[in-house]
Amino acid sequence: MSKTDSAPFSYEGLDRVIHEKARLGLLTSLMAHPKGLAFADLKQLCGLTDGNLSRHLAVLQEAGLVEVHKGYEGNRPHTTCRLTKAGRRRFLDYLAVLERLVRDAAKAAGREAPPFGRLGIAST
Secondary structure: OOHHHHOOOOOOOOOHHHHOHHHHHHHHHHHHOOOOEEHHHHHHHHOOOHHHHHHHHHHHHHOOOEEEEEEEEOOEEEEEEEEOHHHHHHHHHHHHHHHHHHHHHHHHOOOOOOOOOOOOOOOO
């Protein structure tokens, strides 16, 4: 018997690297922009300061979830961030666990769970 069989509500797939609010927002923004986003755009979309954004991107980069490209546009520094292939897969896996959590919570509350799987994320 696996741990998930004996503890179905442990939600082992809730990844602590992703689960933090700011990083969840960053990954969602990058998921919606597969070609990547400029640092300034991410900062605005997620409501973060330069320092907060830099730190969260460093955590995601260390985990192999995002790529950060630093360069120049003309004479001005330009930083672009995008999800890695592994980051995209790991984020989709994380979303599938969240969908399961919502279904379980709705079932426990005696309510019908919202429909999932339209985007092919849920694995049922």
